[in-house]
Amino acid sequence: MTIRVLVVDDDPLVRSALRLMLGGQPDVEVVGEAADGREGLALAESLRPDVVLMDIRMPVLNGLEATRELQRAARPPHVIVLTTFDADDHVVEALAAGADGFLLKDTPPPQILDAIRTVAAGDPMLSPSATRTLIDRLRAGTSTERVADAEHRLALLTERERDVALAVGRGLSNAEIAAELYLSVPTVKAHVSRLFENLVVTNRVQIAICVHDAGLV
Structure with missing residues (x-):
């Protein structure tokens, strides 16, 4: 293609x-x-x-x-x-x-x-x-409000969704996340799709920003 x-x-x-x-x-x-x-x-x-x-x-x-x-x-x-x-x-x-x-x-x-x-x-x-x-x-420009908001949104995730979010925050691809967490690639994609909805974001970079705002990566 x-x-x-x-x-x-x-x-x-x-x-x-x-x-x-x-x-x-x-x-x-x-x-x-x-x-x-x-x-x-x-x-x-x-x-x-x-x-x-x-x-x-x-x-x-x-x-x-x-x-x-x-x-x-x-x-x-x-x-x-x-x-x-x-x-x-x-x-x-x-x-x-x-x-x-x-x-x-x-x-x-x-x-x-x-x-x-x-x-x-x-x-x-x-x-x-x-x-x-x-x-x-x-990190230098992260306000207290942004930190609190990121922590609140991440707290609403399941444990597995949080694991995937942290991996996305580290810049891993779907295949790399699947290998690290012992999941299939389609399962990782499904988790990422739910992260878009649960974190109220539109792409993976915004997931990474949320994780960085919370100080987890």
Whole structure:
């Protein structure tokens, strides 16, 4: 199955580089390009991509707001935020708004491809070189109210759901969680689906944020 990708970035050189890099892959197709978030939303609605590579800082509508609006669709695409270190504050908010992960713009091409395939399969992807910075910022900026809210939501889970939530918070894939907890992959997927409902979140990254807010990972 071909993964349909939409590139949203106001830098034409970045768009060209991504299209060139992804164009040679048999399982990935760049179906469109947009120079700002508003144009990206329109193309996402008409082209129905599987994955959107979303820049943060753009004119007309930035990537943060565009990501938030994409989540309102009946079947939203997966979103990977493209960023630099000095945009980490925005990345935290973008992940909370529903992005499936983020990559630094200087990420090597093979890792970008891996990220696209990973999120298309339903798993989050956080750039290894920036994950620690993100976690540190989350912990430093976690208010008492956010901690209490996260602890309350996690307290409502069953023991097994909590185990799965902690594993998601550590960045494990469904297959890795299944192996660690001695469960089948379909069972893990079922637990993750219930976590979306019980924690009132829309993706795995938001589960991880909740776990981090509670100080459990």
